[in-house]
Amino acid sequence: MPSPPVSDPVLARAGLPRPIVDVRGLRTHIVTRWGTVKAVDGVSFQVAEGETLGLVGESGSGKSMTCLSLLRLVPRPAARILGGEVWLDGEDLLAKSEREMRAIRGRRIGMILQDPMSSLNPVFSIGMQMREPVALYHGLRGSALAARAAELLAAVRIPAPAERLRAFPHQLSGGMRQRVVGAMAIAAPPRLLIADEPTTSLDLTIQSQYLGLLEELQDRHRLALVFVTHNLGIVARICDRVAVMYAGRIVEMGPVRRLFTRPAHPYTRALLESIPRLGTRATRLTAIEGQPPDLAHLPAGCAFAPRCPSVMERCRVEAPPETVVEAGHVTRCWLEAPARPGDSPGPGAGPAR
Amino acid sequence: MSALLEVEGVSKHFPVRQGLLGRSSGLVRAVDGVSFTIEAGTTFGLVGESGCGKTTTSKLILGLERPTAGAIRFQGENVLALDRAALARYRRSIQAVFQDPYASLDPRMRVGTIVAEPLVINERLDRSARRRRVLELLDLVSLPARAAELFPHEFSGGQRQRVAIARALALSPRLVVLDEPVSALDVSIRAQILNLLGDLQERLGVSYLFIAHDLAAVAHMSHTIAVMYLGQIVESGPAEAIALAPQHPYTQALFAAALPIDLDGPRPEVAVAGEVPSPLRPPAGCRFHPRCPHVMPVCSTDPPALRPHANRSVACHLY
Numbered sequence: 044m045p046s047p048p049v050s051d052p053v054l055a056r057a058g059l060p061r062p063i064v065d066v067r068g069l070r071t072h073i074v075t076r077w078g079t080v081k082a083v084d085g086v087s088f089q090v091a092e093g094e095t096l097g098l099v100g101e102s103g104s105g106k107s108m109t110c111l112s113l114l115r116l117v118p119r120p121a122a123r124i125l126g127g128e129v130w131l132d133g134e135d136l137l138a139k140s141e142r143e144m145r146a147i148r149g150r151r152i153g154m155i156l157q158d159p160m161s162s163l164n165p166v167f168s169i170g171m172q173m174r175e176p177v178a179l180y181h182g183l184r185g186s187a188l189a190a191r192a193a194e195l196l197a198a199v200r201i202p203a204p205a206e207r208l209r210a211f212p213h214q215l216s217g218g219m220r221q222r223v224v225g226a227m228a229i230a231a232p233p234r235l236l237i238a239d240e241p242t243t244s245l246d247l248t249i250q251s252q253y254l255g256l257l258e259e260l261q262d263r264h265r266l267a268l269v270f271v272t273h274n275l276g277i278v279a280r281i282c283d284r285v286a287v288m289y290a291g292r293i294v295e296m297g298p299v300r301r302l303f304t305r306p307a308h309p310y311t312r313a314l315l316e317s318i319p320r321l322g323t324r325a326t327r328l329t330a331i332e333g334q335p336p337d338l339a340h341l342p343a344g345c346a347f348a349p350r351c352p353s354v355m356e357r358c359r360v361e362a363p364p365e366t367v368v369e370a371g372h373v374t375r376c377w378l379e380a381p382a383r384p385g386d387s388p389g390p391g392a393g394p395a396r
Numbered sequence: 397m398s399a400l401l402e403v404e405g406v407s408k409h410f411p412v413r414q415g416l417l418g419r420s421s422g423l424v425r426a427v428d429g430v431s432f433t434i435e436a437g438t439t440f441g442l443v444g445e446s447g448c449g450k451t452t453t454s455k456l457i458l459g460l461e462r463p464t465a466g467a468i469r470f471q472g473e474n475v476l477a478l479d480r481a482a483l484a485r486y487r488r489s490i491q492a493v494f495q496d497p498y499a500s501l502d503p504r505m506r507v508g509t510i511v512a513e514p515l516v517i518n519e520r521l522d523r524s525a526r527r528r529r530v531l532e533l534l535d536l537v538s539l540p541a542r543a544a545e546l547f548p549h550e551f552s553g554g555q556r557q558r559v560a561i562a563r564a565l566a567l568s569p570r571l572v573v574l575d576e577p578v579s580a581l582d583v584s585i586r587a588q589i590l591n592l593l594g595d596l597q598e599r600l601g602v603s604y605l606f607i608a609h610d611l612a613a614v615a616h617m618s619h620t621i622a623v624m625y626l627g628q629i630v631e632s633g634p635a636e637a638i639a640l641a642p643q644h645p646y647t648q649a650l651f652a653a654a655l656p657i658d659l660d661g662p663r664p665e666v667a668v669a670g671e672v673p674s675p676l677r678p679p680a681g682c683r684f685h686p687r688c689p690h691v692m693p694v695c696s697t698d699p700p701a702l703r704p705h706a707n708r709s710v711a712c713h714l715y
């Protein structure tokens with residue numbers, strides 16, 4: 044068994060504390076009728092205490108499968124975690140037994156999913172569902188249990204929490220339901236909280252309230268937060284660092300400001316340029332050509348090559364290695380690879396607006 | 397510019413029936429006294445949160461619902477008073493593209509048949525003329541001719557939405573209702589479709605009623621924007637003016653919550669407390685007053701009218 048990483052050079056240089064979660068070379072494949080899909084193909088990242096990592100990418104890029112792999116909840120038997128390490132506070136989760144994992148899920152890793160209606164049981168009251176994790180993690184019973192459940196609801200800013208415990212999920216609004224899910228996720232409280240598009244089903248003003256709430260909970264419990272989203276506006280608002288995924292790989296990762304102002308990977312740059320900004324009518328959007336990749340039949344070399352404006356011969360043959368652009372900022376692109384220092388960046392490679 | 401579609405004081409109230417006898421126990425005022433004009437060849441953006449009446453408004457325009465009150469005029473003619481033949485003509489001039497191209501295309505029909513269907517129903521074309529028109533339409537949305545032989549499942553989301561757009565354009569409509577046309581698509585594909593819609597407008601002079609959650613996309617596409625809250629328009633005017641300097645406290649909150657990706661832009665923290673009240677019992681006075689950060693005594697009693705202010709119309713007692 045490999046020993047836990049003592050210190051990480053990238054994080055140490057960025058002046059960050061030791062990571063709570065440290066994922067190294069994670070590989071999860073799914074066997075389908077159309078072939079094997081490399082849903083997660085060598086993904087590595089760390090998240091430190093109190094830090095928020097945004098996981099960005101289009102559907103099928105492997106964001107959600109990465110999260111499920113951390114919890115070891117990939118849909119079996121089609122999906123298999125084939126390799127890598129997932130360190131949580133110095134313990135490798137991939138080496139744990141299923142029994143040990145059950146004690147970790149919910150208690151040390153919390154999870155909030157996109158649709159609160161499907162994470163809550165419609166036939167049990169909020170109180171019944173809240174009491175389960177609280178009893179499990181804190182061993183409370185009776186009135187102390189009810190009081191703690193009400194406290195948790197109050198912590199996620201639900202008005203009249205004691206009465207809400209008697210309500211059923213359908214009696215709450217979408218925003219309120221997602222708050223209940225949030226309250227259950229922090230019941231332990233966990234060390235790592237994974238939020239998989241938690242605000243996608245919420246309205247704008249409610250989304251804004253919920254993001255504020257998440258930040259507050261993170262500050263209070265010093266959680267490491269992994270926030271999965273395809274909304275770069277949310278990343279700008281709440282994330283410290285961001286990892287951009289494409290076809291199962293992290294193609295670029297770094298501090299949000301750095302990535303947004305000086306993206307190194309053509310995909311990141313194209314994504315940022317393709318998004319309409321307020322008050323810019325009449326200018327054409329810079330569209331990304333082509334279609335999202337067919338995951339069962341990825342091209343050799345870089346998966347983005349068929350759509351890349353700066354594609355070179357080499358990109359179609361060989362997958363680019365991870366390259367450090369600057370301390371804490373890595374990318375997988377031949378334009379940045381050290382082997383070809385003479386390569387000048389392609390057209391339009393200047394810093395984004 | 398000339399007015400293509402005028403909506404005047406339109407309301408749609410749905411009775412809520414309860415119990416065995418189906419007695420009416422209340423009215424949902426889904427749309428309540430809404431007026432606006434869509435100019436020929438322009439895009440009119442309608443924004444607001446779920447339940448604000450955007451989709452009901454589009455259904456009234458598409459003729460899928462009849463308004464409880466008010467008038468809708470298309471090229472000067474009252475749509476609600478049309479006879480059968482004229483109504484059929486009206487419906488041909490108004491088409492729609494919906495959010496989810498996985499749900500709006502019949503999985504058992506070939507793309508060529510899907511695009512030809514409006515032609516089969518509405519126009520007497522022989523087989524070869526129809527075929528020519530289908531290929532023309534596919535070309536218009538940048539799909540290859542061989543797409544006609546394929547089924548929807550053989551396409552990605554963005555390509556399916558192109559098929560839906562080709563079908564909507566088959567009868568050369570004057571107005572296309574775009575109800576969240578890119579929300580179901582991958583982020584990297586959205587710009588392609590928005591650009592395509594822009595190009596088509598330029599080439600064909602078609603008008604759009606653009607409904608979306610994504611405020612930046614609406615602001616980008618639209619010439620005029622109206623913001624709805626609980627069935628009423630609270631602010632409307634030129635897209636740029638509204639996006640850059642929203643005046644109504646709700647519009648301000650909405651645009652502040654839209655989370656721009658610019659890191660250095662001003663980030664006004666206009667936090668709106670609470671949630672949208674039930675449209676069954678909308679608050680008295682200004683419907684936004686229970687959540688408004690600038691609420692005054694008058695707001696809870698007198699409903700504000702839309703008044704011209706700063707190059708637009710705003711319904712707020714502040715102005």
